[in-house]
Amino acid sequence: SNISITRGTLSNWMIKSANLLTPLVKLMEAEIHNYDIAYADETPLQVLKEKDRLPTQKSYMWLFIGGPPDKRAFVYQYHATRSHQIPFDFFADFKGWLHADCYKAYVVLGQLEHIKHVACWAHARRYFVDVAKACKKEGLAHQVVKLVGKLYHLERELKDKEDTPEVILMRREQEAKPVLAQIKALLDDAQFKVPPKSPLGTAVFYCLNHWDALNIYLQDGRLEIDNNKSERSIKPFVIGRKNWLFHGNDIGAQAGSVLFSLIETCKQHKVDVFSWLKHVLANIHRAETIEQLEKLLPYNIDPALLSD
Numbered sequence: 001s002n003i004s005i006t007r008g009t010l011s012n013w014m015i016k017s018a019n020l021l022t023p024l025v026k027l028m029e030a031e032i033h034n035y036d037i038a039y040a041d042e043t044p045l046q047v048l049k050e051k052d053r054l055p056t057q058k059s060y061m062w063l064f065i066g067g068p069p070d071k072r073a074f075v076y077q078y079h080a081t082r083s084h085q086i087p088f089d090f091f092a093d094f095k096g097w098l099h100a101d102c103y104k105a106y107v108v109l110g111q112l113e114h115i116k117h118v119a120c121w122a123h124a125r126r127y128f129v130d131v132a133k134a135c136k137k138e139g140l141a142h143q144v145v146k147l148v149g150k151l152y153h154l155e156r157e158l159k160d161k162e163d164t165p166e167v168i169l170m171r172r173e174q175e176a177k178p179v180l181a182q183i184k185a186l187l188d189d190a191q192f193k194v195p196p197k198s199p200l201g202t203a204v205f206y207c208l209n210h211w212d213a214l215n216i217y218l219q220d221g222r223l224e225i226d227n228n229k230s231e232r233s234i235k236p237f238v239i240g241r242k243n244w245l246f247h248g249n250d251i252g253a254q255a256g257s258v259l260f261s262l263i264e265t266c267k268q269h270k271v272d273v274f275s276w277l278k279h280v281l282a283n284i285h286r287a288e289t290i291e292q293l294e295k296l297l298p299y300n301i302d303p304a305l306l307s308d
Helices: 007-033 085-090 104-109 121-134 140-161 165-190 199-209 211-219 228-244 250-268 273-286 290-294
Strands: 037-049 058-066 073-079 096-099 115-118 247-249
Touching: 007 058, 007 073, 007 250, 007 273, 007 290, 037 228, 058 085, 058 228, 058 250, 073 085, 073 250, 085 104, 104 115, 115 211, 121 140, 121 199, 121 211, 140 165, 140 199, 165 199, 165 211, 199 211, 250 273
Parallel strands: 037 096, 037 247, 096 115
Antiparallel strands: 037 058, 058 073
16 A cells, blocks of 8 residues: 655654664663774764754764674764864773874874874875875885885785784784884985975875874784774765755754664674664563663674564
8 A cells, every 4th residue: 555654754753763772872882982992983964954053064973983893883973063072072981992083083082091092094095195196206105105005915914814813913013013114214204305285295294293193003903004994884874965965953863873873783793774673663662671772782682583
């Protein structure tokens, strides 16, 4: 039967579903806080009707990832701004390594006693790639790109072999450290010869300013050379944004962040999203304790419950 359902009704269903599922996202946040490796990223978003703000003002969807690999949680949060306070509040109870780009909020977080900022080599490399593309003549940018290529070659090899964190730590010490020393020598030499405001100067000083954070991945075999995990995971949201263009209001954006959190966490753990949502929305009202709620999380759900 063809039933016509208004967009308003559909939107209300989404908002009410998100409200029901919010306690699960809170448990996922706790999972991130209780593990010692996390990831963060953020992307702009347009919200048309928001109190005391113009429709053209940028809002942001933030993404925080963490928890042990078998309970990896993806938490999206909608905020009206890109304020430093947002990651500061989120990571207030977190102790460990934070993979993120060098947006100042993450750099400042890394100066706190309980957080080490793991900077992203993909970002650093991009600056040099842009210069190398624009400059046909082989020069410093090409040299740095080749050396960073060696670092990535090692990472691919370690990943393909599925080496243990102990082996990864040892091989990075033996093979990545000398390459990083070569890069540093080139940058140290260039800083006195390159105009700081030129594209090459920007690339050089970006690396030098964040050098310690770019080397932190050597300290633990579980760490990664870049922040591509969260960049990849913010992509579904970015692609979705191209389709819907904007959120009508902040209530819809908040609901979207809850649903995105659970959908992406299902995908990470190869849980069928539709089956999971159907089961959880039908059963969440029966969960009266935290333990019962935890059993509904995508990485804890009993697969037999979803096979109907």
